[in-house]
Amino acid sequence: MRVSRMSAPLGAYVDGVELQSVSHAEVEALKALFLDHHVLVFRGQSLTPEDQMAFAEHWGQLMPFPYGALPNYPNIVPLKNRGKAKDVNQHWHSDMTYSPTPPKLTMLYALEAPELGGETAFANQILAYEALSPGMQALAGRLVARHSAKDLARLYGQNPDEASEALHPVVRTHEESGSKALYVCAAFTRNFVDWHRNDSKALLDFLFEHSVRPEFQARHRWQAGDLVMWDNRCLLHYAVHDHGDDPRLLHRLQVEGVVPQ
Template identity: 40%
Template sequence: MAEKNINKGVAGRAQNLSNSRAQGVYETIDIKPATAVIGGIVSGVDMTQPIPDAQVQDLNHALANHNVLFFRDQPELTPEQQIAFARNFGDLHIHPAGPQDLNPEIFVIHTHKDSKINNGGGWHTDVSCDEKPPLGTMLQIHKTPEAGGDTLFANMYAAFDALSDTMKDLLRTCTAMHESEHIYRGRYSDRGVDDTGKSFPSAEHPVVRTHPVSGRECLYVNRAFTTKLVDFEQAESDALLKFLFTHLEQPQFQVRFQWEENSIAFWDNRCTQHLALWDYWPEERKGNRVTINGERPFHQIN
């Protein structure tokens, strides 16, 4: 188990948005809100070419402001183009069930009539079981079903803001365990992954984390990976987590994204949860995903 209260009260790590970016004004991109609460539809970016530093900064801050960015105007990216674009935001994560060949950074999302599971079929934050969970994830869907296959995203800033002050104060003092064996054990046998004798990551994180770019507080527990509140009795932990999961999964915090061929979603794992619907069987849905490494979650006491 990680050291108790790890990364609570860390000062000086959250960056400050510039005034214009904090107000949603950007010099190098055009962005329209997808809803009043979460999501931005972006144009003015060419992912097939290197992009200037100013545009990287605009996208980085737009991601922190909007939680998830949607792109409708991109061609089908090659794996190399998608990797190169994502590397503007950090080093890339290599999934243990991904191909260990020419492009190990690419994780193929592919669900079809013979699939036994749907990746991302419950509310979650990607790989929160890691000591340093991913900053963000970028997915381009190349093949869509005739109908269905939408992805829902939820705003964890808004979920935290909607709590009472008393609940906020309690949660600011809490940490939780994020574990993965119950999810990953045997999950990728169809990809040739043998996990016999394998250990699976777990980590202790603050229940409320500070976003390192926006400086805002957000909830950081999710139904998939979060198993227990540290220093609570099991019954107490179960009851409080059940409340939090039900609270943060409410529709008023969400946007529902309908994929089109070559649509791209780029979401911020630090302040967002998502769920991929599997309502299109026996049709097929396929795309390429890259995930950007992040830092250890912290809560900054103001």
């Protein structure tokens, strides 16, 4: 197994591992690397949906996504380029924070990738938290925020009144590494508990902008055969749609997480 860092703020490339036949020792090493780097990239893989699911299950139970799974695989969602107007992931978010137990990690496997563009951007929220002043860290550490899937439901053409909502701490402590990370996102976070929408807005806007400063970010450029997994507990991500109608097809799955604390 050869490991090389992807960028200064986050990520590692792991080469020399075949994901459909990982050993127990390799899985243990990968778990440690995942906690250290938050994004792992495996290139040149050749995976069926069963292979991808079996690899993901080393991290926990798979979690269905409420919108658009593959017919025979309720845990796998195909992300297919249907044009920029229909791409629902062009916003900074951590996956499903509108759920009481959002997925700890998401895994994408590329079957087809554009020649250029269609990258996935990540932002490290441990660094974002650490870069706040002690006063702002203390204030954020006392706040709880409401997250909602209303806007997402609208994008999927579903009834927003039935969309899920959840309350989560604005600073979350990673249950495995103990690191503190900022846990708000422009896509789903609506207001702080006990604060009106308007009162919340100024501070949320500041946190949204701060959380994605360039020095916290890195991007993955896709090739067919890439498997990328990321830690939703300490990262935001954004699907950059700058590849027009060039084909891009990824198989997505997610692994269940705990109640954020």
